[in-house]
Amino acid sequence: MKLTDQELKDLCLKTRHVVENDLEALQPEIEQTHVFPKEYFDICRENKLFALTLPEQFGGLGLSVEQFFPVLEEICRGPGGMRMNLHYANGLDWDILYEHGSQKLKDKYMNKFASGEFFTNFALTEPDCGTGADIRTTAVKKGSKWVLNGKKTLISHTDISGASYVIAVTDENKRKKGGITAFFVEQDLPGFTVEPMPHMMGCRGAGHGYIFLKDVEVDDDHVLGNVGEGLEIFMDALALSRASIGVSCLGLSQRFLELAIARAKDRVTFGKPLIKRQAVQQMIADMGTQVYALRTILMDTARQFDHGESIEMKASMSKLFGIDTVRTVSDSCLEIFGGIGYFEDNPYGPVERMYRDARALWFEEGPRTVQRLTAARPLIANGGFIE
Template sequence: MKFASESEYLAYLDDVKQFLWTEIDPLVPQIEKDEYIPFDDLRPKFRKHHLFDCLVPETYGGLGLSTVEYAPVLKEIAKVHGGIRAQLHVHNSSVHLMEAGRPEQRHQYLPKMAAGDLMVCFGLTEPDSGSGLDSKSSAVRQGDVYLLNGRKHLITNAREAGLFAVFAFTQESDGSHREFSVLLVERGMPGFTVEPLAHTMGCAGGSHDMLLFENVPVPVDHVLGHTGMGSELLLAFLEISRVFIAVAALGTAERSLELAVNWSKQRETFGKPIATRQAVQGYLAEMATDVYALRHMILDALRKYDAGQRIPEESSMCKLFGLEAVGRVTDKSLLVHGGIGYLKSSPIEMLYRDARLNWLEEGTPTIHKLIIARTLLEEEFEKFGRGDELF
């Protein structure tokens, strides 16, 4: 179901916003208190308001939104609650990963993902190694299966997912054909367990758990695409998903700015609203400048992506600038709120914590600086090496 006109799309966006602010926002205090998102109760509502199928192509029963059209949806979710944003972000970004599968894999999984019957998560990060090609997870072929061993941690939606896209090295039993690949592991496969990890600082209520694989027999046809596609899939998937993290940062930053502006007009000291103080105006102006810059960087990157261009540098720049901008904006919004902003009853307290996840998800600042520098210094890197390992 593609929208026939701009006005139909805008009506959809209005519906999503209305749903988020009238039905989800009132649940936020309880979610924060319990540190638990009641996903099974929310699933039918997310389905009704098309939050699972935004990015699934129409052929597979989704809305087939472009990334420019999807961004306002994700941004609004981030304004309301970071935990729900992280949950839906991983599900929706995983659509891009699954689209790289073979035709029968796309037919098998994408319609279920669109309906929200199947949550898919991706397992890249490991407790005992760096991400990507440093992976210690391995899958050795034995007849019709790969026996998967290894550990992944901090995996979002580990509690809710039915399918786990696991990055690991596949190889033949004699050690040959060692290739970085993605295996589709189903919940319930023998030898696969999920171990809960501690609650998070912000983006509360979701699951970010440990996946343990002990001789899990993964059928050979459960390799996403084909063996050896791991690096290619990882780079392509992260390229767009990292811009979506910047979109989430933009949502958090926009709401933080709006709260600061409103509070500065309400709060009076020495008989005048603090909005009349130049120092406070300075904070607001700096926040608005960050928001404006981030919004336009993202739009540029997404337009290029929708036009079919590769955007590795743009993606890392959006992610890097986004995490720095949302850090600055939430800092300043907290300062404008004064002490009242530090109380859990104030929304800026939650947004401040939510923003810190944007710093870590899908690559830390150092990693993004490395990617950006690599494109600037390609020749030097070739001659002298990169100084840092990456992927």
């Protein structure tokens, strides 16, 4: 679906209202229970927040990335756990199945994503190794079945998902070149178990878990793409997700900036509002500059994706710059707020919770070191040229 500029603006404003009113109202309970209540799913379903990018044929709005990113920015102003869930729901959740799944699996599941009745999870990371070619989970072909064994960790949404995208080593001698395969694995299969992880500092409600695979058997039609293409499928899917993490940084940073300005106008020291002090004005100018630059980078990346071009380098740059932005902007906001910003439930805005939520962005879809490596490779190959 191609929205007009006014339709997109209206959708963004509506989404902001839903996020900062309806969804925010649920967060105090979630901070205590660490679980999304039924009302969360009802609100998201009613406002099609699970289906912004989902193709129209499956009940979604079918937004392009360039139109989705402004809406996602509004979502990312809100509670971090909900942001984490909705960012995934509009990307990795359905896209890998749609692009690489068998027709049998697509016929069974693609119509279930729009309502939020069915979620997947992205089971890549493993304990005691990196997130990539050095994974230890294995899949061995035995007759007509693939038998999977291994352990995954730090996997989001395991408490609400019904299936996992799993990559496993299928040829130990190849690894990086054709030795890793992706699978679609239902969580109700024998040998598939999930254990909850300890609660996180922030982003509460987005349940994380350990996944254990003990002789889990799947058919050939549960292979995603072709045998040996798993690493490429997962890394390609991660590119857009990394750019979406940049949008997550942007949404939080924009709200931090707004809260900082409002607090600086209201807070008086020595008979003078903080907003009148040049040092504070300079902080606000720096915050605004970073927010503007990040938004510009992200929209350029979105346009490139919609044109069918590779965004691997720019997606990593987006996340890398996004982390730097939200770190600087959140620190400045807290400094402007003063001690009251460190307290829960302060009357000026959820700065304390937002500050905790922001720190999860350091690790989602790979840390800064990984983003630098990913961005450096094409820069070096092209002699520093950026298209």
